[in-house]
Structure formats: C-alpha cells, structure tokens
Amino acid sequence: MPVPCLKPLLLASLLTVQSVQAAAPCADFAARLPNVQRELCESARLQPTAARSVLGRTLWMRDVKPEQATLRVLVVGAIHGDEPSSASVAFHWLRLAGQLPVASAKTVHWRFVPVLNPDGIFHQPPRRVNGHGVDLNRNFSTPNWDREARQYWEKRTRKDPRRYPGAKSLSEPESRFLHEQIRDFKPQLIVSIHAPYGVLDFDGPAVPPKRLGSLYLHQVGIYPGSLGNYGGVHSGVPVVTIELPNATRTPRDAEIRQMWLDLLGWMSERLRAQRQGGAVGPSYFESRLVPAAPTAE
Numbered sequence: 001m002p003v004p005c006l007k008p009l010l011l012a013s014l015l016t017v018q019s020v021q022a023a024a025p026c027a028d029f030a031a032r033l034p035n036v037q038r039e040l041c042e043s044a045r046l047q048p049t050a051a052r053s054v055l056g057r058t059l060w061m062r063d064v065k066p067e068q069a070t071l072r073v074l075v076v077g078a079i080h081g082d083e084p085s086s087a088s089v090a091f092h093w094l095r096l097a098g099q100l101p102v103a104s105a106k107t108v109h110w111r112f113v114p115v116l117n118p119d120g121i122f123h124q125p126p127r128r129v130n131g132h133g134v135d136l137n138r139n140f141s142t143p144n145w146d147r148e149a150r151q152y153w154e155k156r157t158r159k160d161p162r163r164y165p166g167a168k169s170l171s172e173p174e175s176r177f178l179h180e181q182i183r184d185f186k187p188q189l190i191v192s193i194h195a196p197y198g199v200l201d202f203d204g205p206a207v208p209p210k211r212l213g214s215l216y217l218h219q220v221g222i223y224p225g226s227l228g229n230y231g232g233v234h235s236g237v238p239v240v241t242i243e244l245p246n247a248t249r250t251p252r253d254a255e256i257r258q259m260w261l262d263l264l265g266w267m268s269e270r271l272r273a274q275r276q277g278g279a280v281g282p283s284y285f286e287s288r289l290v291p292a293a294p295t296a297e
Helices: 006-023 026-032 038-044 084-099 103-107 145-156 173-185 227-234 253-275
Strands: 047-052 058-064 071-076 108-113 189-194 199-203 239-243
Touching: 026 038, 026 084, 038 084, 047 173, 058 084, 058 173, 071 084, 071 173, 084 108, 084 189, 084 253, 108 173, 189 227, 199 227, 227 239
Parallel strands: 071 108, 071 189, 189 239
Antiparallel strands: 047 058, 058 108, 199 239
C-alpha cells in the first residue's frame, strides 16, 4: 500500500492552523492571558497585519484614531513571552482608549500591538524569547550593535539563553515588524509594557513621568539592542517602559485604569510644555551607564 507524502499533509495542517488562528485569535488569547476574557479581546477588534512570527502566527494591531488626534502613541505588549500580564494590560488599555470620555485621550492616535511575541506567549511553558530563541528586546538596531550586543551577552549575562540578542540586529520578523511600525507610524511616544520588576523606566528627550499608578520612576539603565535604547536614546522618541509587579497576574482593574489616567495626564502636560517651548528635559540619557547585571526590560 503506498505511503502518502507527508510534506503536503504537514503543509496543509500548518495552513489550517494558521487560518484558524488568523480568523479567531481571541479564544487563544483568553485561554493564555490573565484577566483577559474573550469578550474583552473581541471588543478590541484587532486587525491582522501581513507580518508573521517565526512560527507563522499572525501579528495583530489596532488603531484608535479620534478625529482631533494630534499625538501618535505606540503601545506594545508581550515583547517577552513569559510576561503575559503585559499583553493583558495592553488589551485593557485598548478598551479604555475607545471608551473613556477623557479629553486628553481624544487628542491621541493610538496604535496597539498587544502581543509582539506570540511564539513566546504560546510556548509550553511561556518563554521570554521568540521562536528562534532570540530576546526581541535585544534585537533592535542600536549603534555598534554588532560589537556591543554580543559582548554584553557574552560577558555581562554569561551567555544567558534568555537574553540572546540574535545573529544580527533586526534578524527577527517580530522586531522587524515593530521597527517598521516606528518608521511608518512615526510615533511621538512609545509605551512598552513589561514585568515583573514593579517600576517605571524611561528613555528619551523629555521629562519622564514620576509615577503611573503605584509604579514610581526608577531608571535602570540601557541595553544594547533594547527598544528603550533604540527608540529613546538613538531615535529621539521617548519610551516609557512599564514594569508591572507580576508577570502572570495583572494589577487590579482600578490600578490598570489609574495607570492609564496618569499616563494621559503626563502626556497632556508634555504637550502643553511643547506648545510653550519647554518640551525637552535634561539630555543625560545618552551618557547613562549600562548596569552590571541584567534587570528590567
């Protein structure tokens, strides 16, 4: 009896899985992300992009653009797959962006990418790196990446596989996708949500927020290939890095909302300072030292 060719069958199976995942990601997200019910995900009305992860999963995004929007803000969750609470908070903020009758929210064109690293999120168990084993938050094209990223990984992290920066900058489809969003969307602010250090970090040419909700400003340094380094230091786009206190549990809904309101308040103050000609704060970010051991981001 002839043995059927397995390659077409495997390809058909992969295409079927991708088709189902592309059509209905909310069942998967609700099953994996804390404090995200299917209803919340569906209300987000995520839009598929042409980008795919290493393992072929769709990268999703959503724009919320009021008519009077004057500020472009990019919000990114789950750069690290073992920080699912970061994706959950992005989903909750996406709902708030469309519902809260806050005047400052109506001046913002939001772009949400709640899950940048779906392969890490859906790995069993979830893991920090993507499908190639690359830490996406060390893969952005910061200056001297070829020398500094490898050196930092080998000497500072002792080749920690959780922080492998990749063979070259922007080697990964997920980091390339986010790089393209920054290039094309031209955000004036990037908000990157992480966990579990329970602090607020900041990189860039502006006065940072002192607190968001119960998280207080504690700038921890910059890393070769990190989004904060690439966006805030190298590209001049302020990057607010939120480190939630827990990677697998979200803050209470009231705290998520307060963080959002505090972010809007700081953004409103920053816009007002820009109009008055005082937007840029101390320019010491480029001289900040890399810490001796990896901590946040």
